[in-house]
Amino acid sequence: MIPFNKPYLTGKETQYIEDAVKLGKISGNGDYTKRCQNYFEDTFGFKKALLTTSCTDALEMCAILANIEKGDEVIIPSFTFVSTALAFIRQGATITFADSYSNNPNIDATKIEALITSKTKAIVVVHYAGVSCDMDTIMSIAERHNLLVIEDAAQAICSKYKGKALGAIGHMATFSFHETKNIISGEGGLLAINDDRFVNRAEIIWEKGTNRAEFFRGEVNKYGWVDTGSSFLPSEIIAAFLWAQIENLEDIQRKRLEHWNRYQESLKDWSDKHDIKLMSIPDYATNNAHMFYIICKSEDQRSKIIKHLKANNVLAVFHYISLHSSPYYQAKYQGKKLTNSDMFTNRLLRLPMFYELDVTEVISKILMYG
Numbered sequence: 001m002i003p004f005n006k007p008y009l010t011g012k013e014t015q016y017i018e019d020a021v022k023l024g025k026i027s028g029n030g031d032y033t034k035r036c037q038n039y040f041e042d043t044f045g046f047k048k049a050l051l052t053t054s055c056t057d058a059l060e061m062c063a064i065l066a067n068i069e070k071g072d073e074v075i076i077p078s079f080t081f082v083s084t085a086l087a088f089i090r091q092g093a094t095i096t097f098a099d100s101y102s103n104n105p106n107i108d109a110t111k112i113e114a115l116i117t118s119k120t121k122a123i124v125v126v127h128y129a130g131v132s133c134d135m136d137t138i139m140s141i142a143e144r145h146n147l148l149v150i151e152d153a154a155q156a157i158c159s160k161y162k163g164k165a166l167g168a169i170g171h172m173a174t175f176s177f178h179e180t181k182n183i184i185s186g187e188g189g190l191l192a193i194n195d196d197r198f199v200n201r202a203e204i205i206w207e208k209g210t211n212r213a214e215f216f217r218g219e220v221n222k223y224g225w226v227d228t229g230s231s232f233l234p235s236e237i238i239a240a241f242l243w244a245q246i247e248n249l250e251d252i253q254r255k256r257l258e259h260w261n262r263y264q265e266s267l268k269d270w271s272d273k274h275d276i277k278l279m280s281i282p283d284y285a286t287n288n289a290h291m292f293y294i295i296c297k298s299e300d301q302r303s304k305i306i307k308h309l310k311a312n313n314v315l316a317v318f319h320y321i322s323l324h325s326s327p328y329y330q331a332k333y334q335g336k337k338l339t340n341s342d343m344f345t346n347r348l349l350r351l352p353m354f355y356e357l358d359v360t361e362v363i364s365k366i367l368m369y370g
């Protein structure tokens with residue numbers, strides 16, 4: 001069976017973990033953590049980068065930093081992973097779900113302004129499949145209404161919007177290194193801060209509400225409890241693993257893009273014939289080949305393709321049951337429909353995508369359908 005995802009190991013992971021163990025400091029915020037954080041700051045232009053134990057955790061830090069309280073409203077796309085909403089729900093927010101574009105699962109920027117009320121505090125955008133949202137429009141709406149913009153860039157490492165790295169545009173952003181993402185550490189994430197106002201507090205929240213990071217830099221002579229927070233930082237063992245991945249980031253991206261381009265070229269005629277749409281990348285965005293998906297003409301057609309591929313030992317999967325239609329949220333939801341989000345729930349299909357993928361094999365199996 002060709003799996004949908006296979007975590008790629010660069011070969012240096014265990015060597016760096018061994019090194020971290022030998023260095024004798026295996027809790028968080030050590031040498032490997034700093035190396036990773038410096039890399040992200042230098043490469044992508046974040047003001048401050050903090051490794052976290054997951055993207056979910058990084059989103060929780062954003063909700064705390066944004067001072068989200070009971071009664072505050074946060075605008076979030078419905079077509080996303082649970083964590084995007086969960087982090088804000090835990091702080092007591094009311095979620096206002098936004099629809100996708102009809103030809104792109106990202107939040108429809110032209111529909112955001114109508115959702116803003118006097119209680120709205122933040123807009124959380126998700127760069128689905130690593131493809132940028134319309135950030136100029138979103139940032140100018142936020143500025144007009146004095147709102148924070150948080151980028152859920154879990155899938156968006158190395159992607160750009162008009163030449164600028166995703167994650168460096170909003171006030172804060174989050175990334176994931178879960179084993180299904182482009183670079184991985186098993187579980188793992190990153191908080192990127194781009195607004196000076198949040199840098200110091202982010203470090204405190206990260207370290208259980210203490211000013212320990214300042215203490216270790218010698219900026220204060222004792223440390224203690226100064227704010228809310230949690231243990232959001234990963235151990236050096238995780239950071240050492242991630243460093244091996246970072247060292248191979250360019251190679252990983254090159255390989256994934258090769259697969260992506262093969263899919264796009266080889267499936268063109270087949271998709272036309274079956275009334276299926278392939279991914280399209282807006283002019284303002286670049287492609288990081290996090291994912292290759294197709295939009296089937298119906299839910300029924302999608303089921304048939306999944307079945308066909310399974311019979312040919314290829315695993316293709318779909319995801320995101322629109323969050324507004326989830327059992328957890330349904331009770332609170334106003335009953336409005338989000339047509340495009342629901343359409344992607346029913347018709348989007350993801351094809352296998354990972355470093356060691358035999359894309360020729362998968363394509364040949366797909367072309368056997370119909």
Ligand SMILES: *Cc1c(COP(=O)(O)O)cnc(C)c1O
Pocket residue numbers: 053054055056057080081083084126152154155175176177178187188189
């Ligand atoms: C993967 C993902 C997350 C969660 O990341 P974790 O590191 O597993 O917490 C959140 N949002 C989106 C859009 C994702 O794809």
